[in-house]
Amino acid sequence: MLQIFEDKAQLSKAAAELFVKTAQEAVQQNGRFTVALTGGSSPVQLYDLLAQQPYVEQVPWEKTFVFWGDERWVPLTDDRSNARMAMETFLNKVPVPAAQIYPMWEDGKEPEEFANKYEQLLKAHFSQQIPQFDLILLGMGDDGHTASLFPGTAVLHETSRLVQAYYLGPQSMYRITLTAPLINQAKTICFLTFGSNKAPALQEVLEGERNPEKYPSQLIQPKNGEVIWLVDESAASKLKTKK
């Protein structure tokens, strides 16, 4: 489903409403809400809203479990840390129990070793069931990547692992990411995409020929759930079909 908004503010408000709705429904159905957050700049306004009225009091924080879709392998004190950004913008301001927040980082661990640990953590959280997030938030880069699924990387071909870490040469850092097969188990996947720099990639991802090697966001096709693209008019400017 594609929804186009006038600007980032409207888009972020719709994302906050979706967050509240999926959280409430998940708690009603299963007694808890499991979400994977995204990093980058796209979710900042959404996270800000979630710490404010009317949203903050509508989310069942005590029953919320927070994971990440991907992370730059840097300490939690680093400016580039996705976890740090989410902590500062909302997690430190809302009553989610600290023990239910699972950043993708541990001091002294190697990234590959930590990826295995995070995978085990997810398996334990979902016990015997398929690891199925209630909600996964994603951003899309202007090259069509999402989470840390970058064009031309081996992780795009992963079929069995849930979490992987790998060295991303062009950024001179390790990345850790949920894999596409895991992301695609989710009940709801929500892309937040705004700005004219995203317009060419968005057109390719949604309307171009299938080429996930070049546009990894095309890999995101939930098995039984739904994918919702929240997009602003600038990002949507090159789309031929605006619905």
Ligand SMILES: O=C(O)[C@H](O)[C@@H](O)[C@H](O)[C@H](O)COP(=O)(O)O
């Ligand atoms: O850690 C990251 O870099 C991400 O999670 C990444 O996948 C991000 O969502 C996109 O690059 C979009 O980034 P922006 O929101 O900054 O445009």
